[in-house]
Amino acid sequence: MTKLKIGIIGYGDFTKVLITMLAPYADIVVSSRQNRVDAAGVRFVKLEEALAQPIIIPSFPSQYFKAFFSQYGVMVNSKALVIDVCSVKVNPLAVLEKYLPASCSIVGTHPMFGPASIQKNGGVRDLKCAYVPTRIAAESESLVRNFISHTLGLKIIETTPAEHDKSMAYVQGLSHYIGRVMDEMAIPDTPLATMAYEDLLDMKRIQGSDSWDLFMSIVHENPYASQVRNEFSRACHSLNTKIEQK
Secondary structure: OOOEEEEEEOOOHHHHHHHHHHHHHEEEEEEOOOOOOOEOOEEEOOHHHHHOOOEEEEOOOHHHHHHHHHHHHHHOOOOOEEEEOOOOOHHHHHHHHHHOOOOOEEEEEEEOOOHHHHHHHOOOOOOEEEEEEEEOOHHHHHHHHHHHHHHOOOEEEEOOHHHHHHHHHHHHHHHHHHHHHHHHHOOOOOOOOOHHHHHHHHHHHHHHHOOHHHHHHHHHHOOOHHHHHHHHHHHHHHHHHHHHHO
């Protein structure tokens, strides 16, 4: 298999996951705002070189998409395949469609895992990946789908941007919110912890330790997240009322 040529924009925690996952199949260059030293599987380059690659992965929170692509969209390789990996889909895909050259192909994905779930699973194979073919020819789309499902071994869940974000408002919006609440409360570990309480501690450790940028992306960029948080608040109020009524 000829190695792919991929340019990744941004160097956060998930970029490191991408590099580990893609390095066996691709020559990867990364553009970061901070100076970085080349490491195994990656070469750091100027933004122009990363945006010239045939495959481009913007790997930074979706709230920065508009500012970035409204400024640098004209620099993107006009024949590139641009793969979105954000935790939300409606807003970032709309930005890519608006600001990228019309000749670019666009695919939205949401790899449903991070370092903790990869470690628990023993690798990425059989983990889930939301998939939104947005603007791409059928033949190219088939190749992308085959790479994700067969080469990487991920389970593809095809969806639309709206369907994805409606589900993620609960799956991530609610779980990350609760994880942050547990972190704000600083709930303690204890030898008397039950399995249910261990689940809360896990949410505190994992969701509570994610970057604030990621959290804000999940709760602010998802157009359905505030509705779910309001449902949660109403449910808490309703339950407290029942408790106080004895």
